[in-house]
Amino acid sequence: MIPFGQVAGVAAPMMAPNVDTDVIMPKMFLKGVDRSGLGEGAFNLLRFSGGKPNPDFILNQEGYRNACFLVVGPNFGCGSSREHAVWGLQQLGIRALIGTSFAGIFNDNCANNGLLTISLDPGVVTELAQAVADSSRNDVTIDLAAQTIRFDCGRRSIAFDIEPDRKEAFLTGRDFIASTLVFADDIRAFEARHRAENPWIV
Amino acid sequence: MAARTLYDKLVDAHVVRNLDDGGLVLLYVDRTVLNEYTSPQAFAGLRAAGRKVWNPKAALMVVDHVNPTAAQRTRAMPDQGAARQVDYFAENARDFGIEYFDILDPRQGIEHVVAPEQGLVMPGMVVAAGDSHSTAYGAFGALGYGIGTSDIEHYLATSTVRYRRLKTMRIHLAGAAPLGVTPKDIVMEVIRRIGADGATGFAVEFSGPVVSNMSVEGRIVISIMIVEAGARGVVIAPDQKVLDYLEGRPRAPKGEMWERAARRWLTLASDPDARFDREVTLDVSEVAPVVTWGTSPDQAIAVTETIPDPRQQAAPEREAAANRALNYMGLTPGLPIQSVPIDFAFIGSCTNSRIEDLRDAAEIFRGRHVAEGVRAIVVPGSTQVRVQAEAEGLAKVFTDAGVEWRQSGCSMCLAMNDDVLRPGERCASSTNRNFEGRQGPGARTHLMSPAMVAAAAVTGRITDVRSLLGGARQ
Numbered sequence: 294m295i296p297f298g299q300v301a302g303v304a305a306p307m308m309a310p311n312v313d314t315d316v317i318m319p320k321m322f323l324k325g326v327d328r329s330g331l332g333e334g335a336f337n338l339l340r341f342s343g344g345k346p347n348p349d350f351i352l353n354q355e356g357y358r359n360a361c362f363l364v365v366g367p368n369f370g371c372g373s374s375r376e377h378a379v380w381g382l383q384q385l386g387i388r389a390l391i392g393t394s395f396a397g398i399f400n401d402n403c404a405n406n407g408l409l410t411i412s413l414d415p416g417v418v419t420e421l422a423q424a425v426a427d428s429s430r431n432d433v434t435i436d437l438a439a440q441t442i443r444f445d446c447g448r449r450s451i452a453f454d455i456e457p458d459r460k461e462a463f464l465t466g467r468d469f470i471a472s473t474l475v476f477a478d479d480i481r482a483f484e485a486r487h488r489a490e491n492p493w494i495v
Numbered sequence: 496m497a498a499r500t501l502y503d504k505l506v507d508a509h510v511v512r513n514l515d516d517g518g519l520v521l522l523y524v525d526r527t528v529l530n531e532y533t534s535p536q537a538f539a540g541l542r543a544a545g546r547k548v549w550n551p552k553a554a555l556m557v558v559d560h561v562n563p564t565a566a567q568r569t570r571a572m573p574d575q576g577a578a579r580q581v582d583y584f585a586e587n588a589r590d591f592g593i594e595y596f597d598i599l600d601p602r603q604g605i606e607h608v609v610a611p612e613q614g615l616v617m618p619g620m621v622v623a624a625g626d627s628h629s630t631a632y633g634a635f636g637a638l639g640y641g642i643g644t645s646d647i648e649h650y651l652a653t654s655t656v657r658y659r660r661l662k663t664m665r666i667h668l669a670g671a672a673p674l675g676v677t678p679k680d681i682v683m684e685v686i687r688r689i690g691a692d693g694a695t696g697f698a699v700e701f702s703g704p705v706v707s708n709m710s711v712e713g714r715i716v717i718s719i720m721i722v723e724a725g726a727r728g729v730v731i732a733p734d735q736k737v738l739d740y741l742e743g744r745p746r747a748p749k750g751e752m753w754e755r756a757a758r759r760w761l762t763l764a765s766d767p768d769a770r771f772d773r774e775v776t777l778d779v780s781e782v783a784p785v786v787t788w789g790t791s792p793d794q795a796i797a798v799t800e801t802i803p804d805p806r807q808q809a810a811p812e813r814e815a816a817a818n819r820a821l822n823y824m825g826l827t828p829g830l831p832i833q834s835v836p837i838d839f840a841f842i843g844s845c846t847n848s849r850i851e852d853l854r855d856a857a858e859i860f861r862g863r864h865v866a867e868g869v870r871a872i873v874v875p876g877s878t879q880v881r882v883q884a885e886a887e888g889l890a891k892v893f894t895d896a897g898v899e900w901r902q903s904g905c906s907m908c909l910a911m912n913d914d915v916l917r918p919g920e921r922c923a924s925s926t927n928r929n930f931e932g933r934q935g936p937g938a939r940t941h942l943m944s945p946a947m948v949a950a951a952a953v954t955g956r957i958t959d960v961r962s963l964l965g966g967a968r969q
Contacts, residue, residue: 308812309819311691311791315930320911324561324576326535326583338932366812368692371725372928373909374533374627376643394695397727398627398641405645456659458515469645470546473653476512476521480549480655483511483523491619493748493756494525495552 294407296466300388301434302361304444305351306422312365313372314399318381331377332384352385356428362435364422365392367415370399379406389435391442393418409437409463411453421451437463498766500663501730502698505638505763509621511655518660524650525620525637528606529556529593531577531584532911533625537648538587549654551592555615556584559605560911562598564874564901570598573913591651604877604903607631607719607845611711612879614744618733618760623656628845628927630722633729634714635737636763638698640728661727662772664697665765668705670780675961677855678713679847679925679944681705682720683785683795685777691793695725697773700765705779706731711740712851719846720927723792732764784960786832787929787942789820794929796832798947798959804828823931824939825919832957835941839922840871840952841934842945843901844908847925848876850883852945856925857889859949859963860896866955871948872899872914874906898952910934923951 322334339350346353352360363382369392370378379402382390389409403410413421424445425431434443437460442451461467473480488494499507511521534556541548548554561577572578581598588595596603602613607628616622618636622629625647632639646656666685672678686693699721706714718729738757741747748756783797794817796803805817805828821827826835842848842856853875865871873893875881881903884890890900907914908926910933916922918937925948926933929940941957950960 310812310816311793313791313928313930315909315928315933319932319936320909323532323911324574324580326579327539328536338936368695368725371691371695372627372723372930374625374641374643376533376536376645379643394692396692396695396725398643401646402643405643405649456515456517456519458519469657470544470649470652473521473649473655473657477653479512479521480523480653484550484654487509487523491756491759493617493752494620 294405294466297388297407297409297437297463299434299436299438300361301432302388303357303359303431304362304364304391304425304433305357305360305431306364306426307351308364308366308422310366311368311371314370314375314378315372317370317378318375322381323375323377328380331381334377335381335385356431359386361386361388362433363387363390364418364425365390367393369395371396374398376402379403379408383408391418391421404459404462405469407463407466409435411442413451413453417451498769500765500769500771501700501732501763502638502663502728505619505621505730506660508619514657520658520660521655522621522658523655524623525553526615526622527554527624527650528610528615529554529624529647530560530606530626531558531580532560533644534587534647535580535583536644537651538591540648541651546652548591548593548651553654554593555610555613556588556593557596557603557606557609558584558598560905560909562904563913564904564906566901568599568902577912601878604879605845605848605905607715608849608876608880611635611715611740612744612877614741614747617741617747617756618737618763623650627722628719630726630729631715631719631845633718633731634711635741636731636733636760638728638730639718641722661698662696664694664699664773664775665771666699666701667774667776668701668703668779669776670705670778671708672705672779672782675784675946675964676779676782677944677946678709678716679720680782680785681777681779682717683792683942684782685721685775686724686793687785687795688777689724689775691724691791693724694721697726698728698730699726700771701729701731707734710851711736712849715849716846723927733760784944784947786947786957788824788826788832789817790823790929790931791820792927792929792942794820795942798832798957800832802826802828802830802832833959834956836921836956837869837923837951838920839916840865840869840948841907841922841924841926842872842948843874843876843906844926845876845905846927847945848874848880850880852925853880853884853889855944855946856949857892859946859953859960860898861892863896863953865897865952869952869955871897871952872901874901875903877903896953907934923948923957
């Protein structure tokens with residue numbers, strides 16, 4: 294996964310509730326066996342209309358085309374487990390999502406790929422969304438080590454929580470499988486005990 | 496020891512080791528089922544790192560998402576991408592030694608229909624699979640939940656996932672279901688009440704007399720569909736019905752081993768005084784058939800109601816979302832939902848494609864015909880369901896009624912194959928998601944029970960199925 298330290302860039306507000314992974318990555322882009330070409334797929338049916346960029350979509354608007362953060366509504370990423378949604382957001386240049394709540398599988402998929410999700414109280418998210426809705430002050434800096442989001446031209450700052458293990462994994466870009474395989478003997482020991490207790494499980 | 500929920504017991508029994516002191520654990524996963532579209536990058540990752548599958552016998556691979564459902568079945572896929580996915584899937588099954596059902600296998604079907612048919616999932620297990628609807632396995636007294644591709648790869652390489660313990664929610668279903676009210680209506684009513692994020696971050700246990708009286712198939716419906724309220728895992732205490740369902744299945748234990756397993760399984764339940772972080776109770780006696788009007792599964796009403804006014808929504812973002820949904824759906828507030836005409840009727844998906852669902856639909860179609868201008872298709876959940884439905888005469892009821900009788904697959908639930916609606920087409924659908932573009936760009940989906948879909952198909956508009964039940968016919 295991509296490590297996340299301090300990242301600065303444009304944040305775009307996208308405050309609709311329940312933005313699902315079908316909207317983030319439509320089915321037409323799910324026919325690959327690798328992770329390529331998904332940047333084009335991200336929000337495709339919202340970004341394009343009749344083959345042309347849809348001017349109503351925030352990421353097509355002046356000042357937001359190179360956004361690397363999205364400030365999002367509740368339950369972002371609900372629906373299908375498709376990890377293509379996360380890969381596509383990353384290929385579009387998105388490094389972090391800031392919102393009130395994220396759907397479970399999507400949130401895990403983000404964590405496994407180094408796309409940072411930050412959950413904050415609704416009032417704080419609204420304040421941030423209102424600030425970045427003005428394209429003259431939509432620059433945001435996320436400092437993961439310090440657990441802060443600076444916005445409003447550096448005048449305001451928000452602190453955020455993150456579990457220590459998750460933070461460490463993001464900072465270092467951890468290889469989760471390699472780190473689990475360190476415990477291979479524990480897994481084998483568990484498996485032997487588990488099968489002795491439940492011999493019908495093969 | 497403190498009283499524990501069934502969820503806590505299942506997690507406790509699968510902890511390989513704690514990864515922090517805040518509930519992050521390395522969780523052993525007993526079983527998985529793999530499909531051709533969420534697994535390829537996981538296998539590619541294993542290949543790139545030179546890793547093996549830890550326990551190939553614990554997995555099953557079945558083609559379901561991208562295959563056509565045309566009556567005449569061949570190995571040909573509808574497009575190059577699908578063909579490549581299926582080829583790579585077969586190659587991965589062969590190279591990693593995992594049991595594989597290809598499109599012509601008589602055991603093929605939707606993964607969440609096939610895995611139970613094969614007896615892959617048993618009470619007390621943890622089952623994580625690369626599809627959100629893997630909560631299905633809660634119906635068997637297992638902890639079932641969905642994972643993404645990175646976690647599939649992690650599971651394949653280690654038989655474990657990194658897992659943070661969830662809060663628990665009990666959904667108690669009291670009363671008794673009235674005529675015409677199915678498990679689909681019950682779970683849609685729960686979602687309507689608690690919202691599309693009402694169970695986000697929770698493991699859900701269903702309980703109560705309605706659950707006890709429900710068939711295993713019905714429990715699968717509520718276990719699958721509650722994921723549309725964000726449930727991150729589902730469990731239901733196993734009972735004799737689960738045992739009756741499993742006994743004799745290909746992967747179920749036999750003889751003395753079966754007796755031993757069955758005795759253990761019947762002890763699996765939450766302790767009577769176990770505490771849940773959230774309790775929800777629904778008196779099912781008051782539930783009517785439910786239909787969605789919008790583009791989120793919680794945008795739903797009873798079939799007797801009118802389309803709600805977005806101005807009644809609490810927050811401005813919710814009001815904007817409701818307005819956008821109505822615009823997308825081509826509907827206006829105040830309209831009785833029963834006046835809405837449909838173009839298409841779809842019966843299928845992991846939620847509602849089992850034999851009981853087809854019997855419910857056939858009861859409505861028997862002696863009736865699909866309305867002029869409506870196209871109706873039935874896509875059985877598995878090839879075994881298809882064979883059984885033919886043996887029971889249900890297939891003939893469908894074809895006599897003008898309904899297309901198809902081969903099995905996920906089909907129009909997510910429209911990854913060639914079963915896709917045209918922009919603006921309106922579909923009565925027994926599926927689980929009414930998202931924008933779910934059944935095709937611009938397509939309009941109304942979620943409902945299979946019997947309600949059949950009722951809409953024969954009248955040409957969304958219809959209260961109760962008006963067609965038990966009445967004069969033939």
